Amino acid sequence: MFSQNMFRGGIVAGAAVLGLCSTTAFAQQEPCIGNSAAITGPAAFGGQAIKMGAETAIDEINAKGGLLGKQLRLVQYDDAGAPPRGVDNTRRIALSDKCVAILGGYHSTVAVAQAEPVNEIGIPYVGVLAANTKAIENGHNPNFMFRVSAKDKWVARFLVEQALKSSKSGKIAFLYENTGWGNGALPDVKDAMAKAGKDLVAAETFNWGDQDMTPQIIRARDAGAELVLVWALDREGNQILRSMDKVGWKPTIISAWGLAGNLGELAGPLANGVQVVQTYTFMGAMDPKKQALWDKLKAKYGVKDPSEIKMGSGVANAYDAVYIIAKAIEKAGSYDWPKVREALYSVNYEGLVADYKPAFDASDPERQDAILPKYYKLTVWTDSKLLPIEQTSYAKTN
Template sequence: MTNKTSQLIYGSSFAVATFLLSSPSLAATGAQQPCIGNSAAITGPAAFSGQAIRTGAEIAIEEINQRGGVLGEELRLIQYDDAGAPPRAVDNTRRIALADNCIAILGGYHSTAAVAQVEPVHAIGIPYIGVWAANTSVVENGRDPNFMFRVSAKDKWVARFLVEEALKVSPTGKIAFFYENTGWGNGALPDVNAAMSEAGAALVAAETFNWNDQDMTPQVMRARDAGAEVVIVWALDREGNQLLRSMDRVGYMPTMIGAWGISGNLGELAGPLANGVRVMQTYSFMGQQSELGESVLAKLKADYGIDDPREIRAGSGIANAYDAVHILADAIEIAGSYDWEAVRQALYDVERDGLITSYRPAFDASDPERQDALLPEHYLLTAWHDGVLIPFAGSPYDTGD
């Protein structure tokens, strides 16, 4: 689909961005424009995430523009490809702020990229609203004022959510943790350890792996020998698939509960091995929908070639981006300006009924943890079943634990 509200740019902009950063007078005189820039993975194994963000943002922008836009002007989306690479995310951040002069930046899928964006976002002073990457330090970064906001999950809270679910199904409380050797995975380790400690327990194994690892048999065997009945996973689909296959090779089939890195195409990659794997989400287009949910689903069907909700990949990414853009548009109207600082301040005053939840308010300036709009009670447990990610409640795997 070609959408007039968005522009997709694949190329890098290093030269332009570097020139603009080295030319403060030029950057300072650029008036902010009614556009939102997004740096996300458009290529690579997580390309589905960039498309999900783009889709959610486009639907929201179309609705906003049909009502007259923001401050009387049409809003548009400019999306850059960072392929999950932090240097490209930094480059794109500068391009969005200093060349495109957009009002704000939407964050993408990879936490390593989001963590790298903290410095340029604050050096420039442009509001950032994350819609996927969940690393705790992205928003709890010690900056004051803090320009990093998020309409997504936060790993500190995700860890508590997953540990609680894991303890429900572990007869003896023996839980292992598998995490990727990246900023996202390494950042989650202290969050999971803290959540286990709060629950009066401790991990029996903590095993790491690298991107593209093909065999995790040694890690799997250590977790098995430690007696782990449940495995909590911080992985992407590709490595989640290899983890399941390694477990299958040694005949070890614990309950697997994962952060949403395994919510994209694990069912396709792992086939039946993925059945019953539980995944945290913020939204699902499966099952009964609210009136707003039905409206967004109808647009997905009409404009994006979706015939059945089961075809939707990364529903959380779509929903997060949709709500984030509406929150941002409200803040612009409250500020009465495209000025970055005015919009940042106005984000704390936004109250609206969104797709995922009712935001009352969206953010709270008095609480450092509330740079996140979505709270743990908004998280949703889902499960892979025959290649489709479905709500866990009422699924074939829901035994009332």
């Protein structure tokens, strides 16, 4: 068995690793699913959401006898949103814990960094939150990176479409964080605008931890923007709203789901009306399937109100991802990595978020992503709660 240090040092070529591991490590996988996510730090709610969704699905699977006669379990490590830690955790999950698959976490910078070790080692990765396009569309063949989550390329098209419906002038600005996630979204947003026959009137970036976005806000305002698309996390989203308030500018804001966590708590009334894309929400009216899952979450985690779940999409995406992996294991009749990867392409599953028919398509490089744009939803911050937009007064103006 190759050691973690040998992989890290690049001593063994990728082809040799895959060739030898196919007869050794691949045959020894354990009935566990690993996850590297932010358990600490300002985005810790993302790791908690993944844990809740994955563990609930695993509990249900184990109650029915498990998989191939074995009980499944979740192994979760903290990466605090730091790519080096995510890479180390990936190798630990694959080579030490020998898990059958890895669930991807909240931060796109981590997901992009994980693509190399995942494909080098050859363990199936199924992202459930990070949306960076190139994390999954990474040029590897075979590609072991899959996703049951939103994809920025598709999110950009969805949000631009919504923006052009809401904007009378079509003058749209883009504010994005200076990270792999934000910088990766810029070409996606520009491309979506170009396909609609439009250009951004302004594109302004900022860094994590910036306390004042006034210069960027003034430039976007003075460029004539009446609507702003945002790729930011809650902490910086709060500063964007406060800077807008400082200069007396209140444009329509439509955001990627980085503002789906605790923006309402941070910004208070300033967050009212901010629209955020999601794949799932526990807020508002519940159908029977959603109610059944919510009842299990209440019993297992002690949550009392859906607003306590800061990333409902993460819960539901992780829940669906575990079931898709489980069905792939059943189809493969094995915990063997290559066999499970191949079986992922033949999984059909009616999930919480989507009706996956199939979950992935081997003939289409874009279809390493399972959740199609038709399943995306708009939610809106209303009195510190993120509600489905159709259940609020904001639906009349959207």
